[in-house]
Amino acid sequence: MEFTTDIFSQFDKKWALLTAGDKDKFNTMTISWGGLGTLWGKPVATTYVRTSRYTHEFMDNNEYFTISFYPEDYKGTLGVLGSKSGRDIDKMHSSGLTAKEVSGSMTFEEAEVTLVCRKLFCQRFDTKNMNPDIAKQFYEGDAEHDMYIGEVVDIIR
Template sequence: MDFNTNIFEQYDKKWALLTAGDKNSFNTMTISWGGFGTIWNKPVATVYVRTNRYTHEFMDNNEYFTVSFYPEDYKKTLGVLGSKSGRDMDKMKDSGLTPREVENGMTFAEAEVTFVCRKLMCQPLEPSNMNPDIAEQFYGKEAQHDMFIGEVVEIIR
């Protein structure tokens, strides 16, 4: 598996879709926090999901998830997918994206690259363990994030 990029821009500048579930029931959301690296001698992707997000339920209930990145002209679509909840509407219907089943998950035909990840760990990010300025800025009145670490088992281009 090879993947070459400016790793610091991948999540922050391009954004991504985090998707969990299968062709019968899945949800996706836009993420701009995350990372790639190694832990436990495995290549991993790390993503963060607020506990009150609909996608969190799918992350909890599935062994795999995907992280997919898109060309710049999909940024508006990703903005909508990150601001609307699949609990309240069919986000896929209006997104213009084409769901694509892959082994162990779902992605979209328009993705430039998709990382298929096997969930290894979920850990709450406790505001009491953070720098107080960060805790106040990001969690004053908001639900906390859980950190998910997934082993990258496949890269699809």
């Protein structure tokens, strides 16, 4: 497996879709926080999901998830998928993306690259352990994030 990228802009500038579930029931959301690296001798991807997000349920209840990256043309679509909840509307039907089953999870045909991840770890951010400025800026009056670390088991191009 090989994935060459500008690691510091991949999530922040390009954004991505985090998807969990199976062909019968899945949800996706736009993410701009994440990381790639090595942990426990494995290639890993790390992502963060607020406990209030619908996708959080899917992350907790499934062993696999995907992180997929898209061409710039899809920035508008990713913006909508990040601002609407799958609890309220059928995001997939209105997104125009084509769902595709992959190795225990879901992604989309339009993705440039999809990282298929097997969940290894989940832990809630504790604001008591954060820099107070960060805690105030990102969590005052808002739900916490859970951090998910997944082993990258496949890269689909």
